[in-house]
Amino acid sequence: MTAAPPETTPLDEHTWARLADQVGDWAQARGVVLRDAIWLLPFTALLPQARRAFARRGGWAPRIETVATLAPQLGPRAPAAAEAMAGDTVTRRLQVAAQLRGVDQGGWARRDPAGFAWAVAAVVDTADEWQQALAAQPPSGRAAWVATAQARLAGGTGPGDQERSLAGYALAWAARSIAVQPPASDALYEARPSAWIGLRAGGTVPLVQAVLDEAAARGVPVLWLDQDPPPERLFEAAATLPPPQEHLADDAEGEARAAAVEVLDALRRHEQGAVALIAQDREAVRRVRALLERAAVEVVDDTGWRVATTRAGARAMALLRAARALSRPSAGAEDLWLAWLKDDPAFASQAEELRVLEALWRGRRLSPARRDQAQAFWERAQSRLAPLREPARRPLAEWLSALAALWLDDPASAAAWRDDPAGRAVLAAWRLEAPWNQGAGWPALAAATRFTLDELISWADEALSEASVVPDHPPQARVVITPLARAMLRPFVAAVLPGADEQRLGGHEPGVDLIGPALRRALGLPGVAEAAEREALAFIQALRLPNLCLVRRRAEGSEPLGPSPLLQRLVLARGGQALPVSTLAPPCRAWAVQPVAEPAVMASGARWPDSLSASAVDAWRDCPYRFFAQRLLGLASDDELDRLAEKRDYGDWLHAVLLRFHEQRAAGARLDDDRALLRRCAQEVAPDGRLAEGEMLPYLASFDRLCEPYLAWLQARDQAGWRWTAGEIDRQRPAPALGAMGLHGRLDRLDSGPGGAVQVIDYKTGRADELKRRAKGLEDTQLAFYAALAVADGATVGAAYLALDERDGPRWIEHADVLADAERLLGELAAEFDRARAGEPLRALGRGQACEYCDMRGLCRRDHWAAPPDTAAEAVTDSGGDE
Structure with a gap:
C-alpha cells in the first residue's frame, strides 16, 4: 500500500491535475495497467473533476467511481427480503414498532406511548449504525464481529439494562437483515482491478478503507491520495492557508442579508464559475435563498427540498387535516377546510362556489339562494372526505387505499400528482402506487399496522419530512447550496458559510446513544469525538476554497453568541492573529424631508363597477379614496374565521x-x-x-x-x-x-x-x-x-x-x-x-368617525399625514402654555 504525502494547499485550477499526475506517475512506477484500475472518490460531485483532469492529461484513465456508482455495475443486487431492514427510515420505524409490540403484546405502547416512540426511533437509528458497520466488514469476518459485539453487550448489568437490550435487539436485526439481503457494496470485495486508488478528504470512508485494506492484504497495489492534514496538526496546517473573511451581523435576519450580499458581491467579481452557499444552518440558508431569488439570482440545491416543505406536500397534509377537522370540528376548522379546498385539484373548476362558501363562513350576509349554493357545494366537498372519516382504528393499507382512490382514480387529479416531481415524491413517500407499494414485506406490514386518523397524520407528516426531492438544476444557475462535507475539492470561485457560530459549527452535543462510548471504542465505531473530528476536517477543507466568507450572528434573541470553536482553534493556530472582520453597511440615501399629504388618485382610466350597492355609496360619501380602494381596486379585509360572537x-x-x-x-x-x-x-x-x-x-x-x-x-x-x-x-x-x-x-x-x-x-x-x-x-x-x-x-x-x-x-x-x-x-x-371620470382626483378626507374604523387607513397612510395648519398652530400654543 502506498500513501501520497498529504496536501493542504489552496484549491486552484491545477489541484485535480496534480492528483491525476500522482495517479499516473504511481501507476507507471509500479507497472500498473491504469485502464484496469479503480479510483474511488468520497462522493459523486467530485466525479466530473477527476474525469476531466484525466481527459486533459491524455492517455489511459482509471475507472473513476464512488461506492454508490460502482456497486450497481458489479452485479445485480440480492432480491429484497421481507425480514430485511427497509430502505427508508419511516418504514423501518413501522417494522420496529410492529416487532416490539409483538414481543410485549402492545403493553408498553399502551402504558407509555412517548417512551415507546423514543425506543422505536432509538432502535432504528442504532440498527442503521450497526448495518453500516457490518457493511464495512469483509463478509467473511462479520459473524465473528457480531459475536464480539453481542458478548460485550451482554456483559453488563445494572443501570442501562433497557438501553443495552434495545441495542442488542438492533444488532440482531441488522445482522439478520444483512445475512438475508447482503448489501450491494459486497461486490467491491469480489472485484479484481489491477489496482485500487483511494482519495481521503474530510476523513476516511470506513467501507472504502476496509475494501482497500482487504485488497492490499491479497497483494493488490493500493494508492491512497491524502488531502487531509495530519491528525496531530490539523489547524497548524490550516494556519498556512489564506485567512477567510469573517462577517458579523446583529441577528438572524442581519446574518441572512450579509450572506446574500456576500454571494452577490462574489457573482459580480467573478463573471464565470459557481459560488458555494454552504448549508451549515438550513434555516439561515432558506432566508438567504429567498433574498437571492428576490434579486433574480437562480440557485440550485445539491441536497434538494424536504417534501414536507413543497406545495405538493402541503396539499397532501391539508387533505388529512381537513378530514380530521371534519371528524372532530373545533375552533378554526374552517381555516383547515379552506386550505384544503383552495389547493385540491378536484375543486379547481368550482372557484365561484368556493368563494361563496368562504363568504358564508366569514359571516357575510348572503341571499337564501347563495346560502343554498354554498351549502350544496360544502356537502359535495364533505362527501369527498367521506372515505377518510375516522373510525376508531383501521389498517394503514386501508387508509392508503382510500387516499389513492381520492387522488389517482380521477385522471385530472392523477396527472396533477404524477406530472409534478414533488407530487411523485409524495406518492412514493406514502407508497400510494406501484412500484413503491410492492416492496418485499410492505403489503403485510401495511395490513398489520393499525392507525387512528391522528396516528396516520403523524406518520404521513414524518414520511414527508424524511423524504426529499431534488429539482432540475438549471444550467445557468451559478449559486450552489451544498453541505459543508460536500463542498470540499469542488471548483468554486467563492464560498459563503452562514452559521459560523458556537451553536451551529463545531458545537457537538451527544444525542441518543444505545451503544455507549466504551463499546464504541472497543468495536472501532465512530462516536462524538470522531464526528467532531470529521466536521473539523470538513471545515479545514472549506478553508482551502478561494474567497471563503464566514458569516455569523452576534446574538440568538437575547442570548449572546460567540464564534465557532473551530474558528477559535484557527485563530490560536495563527498565533492569536484575528481574522479580517467586516460588517454589513446598508446603503444610505439622502432624502429630503417632505410632509406626507392626503393622497389624491385619478380614476379617469379605472374600470368602474357595473352596479352600486348601498355600502358602496356610503363608502363614496364617507371618503372618495376609500371608494377607490374598495370598489375600483377591489381591496377588502377578510373577517377572521375563528372569532367571538358579535x-x-x-x-x-x-x-x-x-x-x-x-x-x-x-x-x-x-x-x-x-x-x-x-x-x-x-x-x-x-x-x-x-x-x-x-x-x-x-x-x-x-x-x-x-x-x-x-x-x-x-x-x-x-x-x-x-x-x-x-x-x-x-x-x-x-x-x-x-x-x-x-x-x-x-x-x-x-x-x-x-x-x-x-x-x-x-x-x-x-x-x-x-x-x-x-x-x-x-x-x-x-x-x-x-x-x-x-x-x-x-x-x-x-x-x-x-x-x-x-x-x-x-x-x-x-x-x-x-x-x-x-x-x-x-x-x-x-x-x-x-367629474371623477373627467379627471377630478379622489381625495382621502381623513376626517370623522368613518376614518377611525376604516380598513383602508393603512393604505392612505392617514397616521402619517402632516398636521393641518390650524392643528399645528394649536399644538404650538398648547406647548407654550404648558411651559
Missing part, C-alpha cells in the same frame, strides 16, 4: 328568524298563534355554527324581551291594513341617472298597504336615537337607496328603520319624502362620478 351575529340570526316567521304566518293570525309560531321559528333557526356553544346566549336572552312588543306592533300594523310581502330580497335595477351603472342590494322586508302603497323596512338592532338622527334628508343614504331599488313595485314608496332592540318595543323611524331624496341622491352621485 352583535352582528345576533342581527343575522334575528333576520333569519323573522323571515321564517313571516313566510309561515297566516293572514289575520291571532296573537296566540303568532306567539307560538315565533318561538318555534326561533328554535328551528340555529345560530352561526362557527361560533362556540353558549357564545350567543347573552344576545339570545334579549329575544324573549323582544317577542311580545314585536307581536303587539305587528297586530296593530295588521289592523292598519299593512301586510308582509317578502323578505331578504335581492334586487337589481338600472339607474338612468348613473348612465351605465345600475343599483343592487338586498331588502330586509317589503310590506304592502292601502292603495297599493309599498314600504321598505330595514331591521336594526342598534340604538334608535342614532337611527332617528340619521333618517333626515340626505344624511341617510341607506333608506334612500333602498327606496330607489323598490320604486318599481309601486307608485307610492316609503322607507323606514324598525329598531327591534328597544326596551319599550320596536321603534318606527321613517324617512320622510324618501323618493325625492333618492332622486336627488342619484343625481348628485351622477354629477360627482362624471
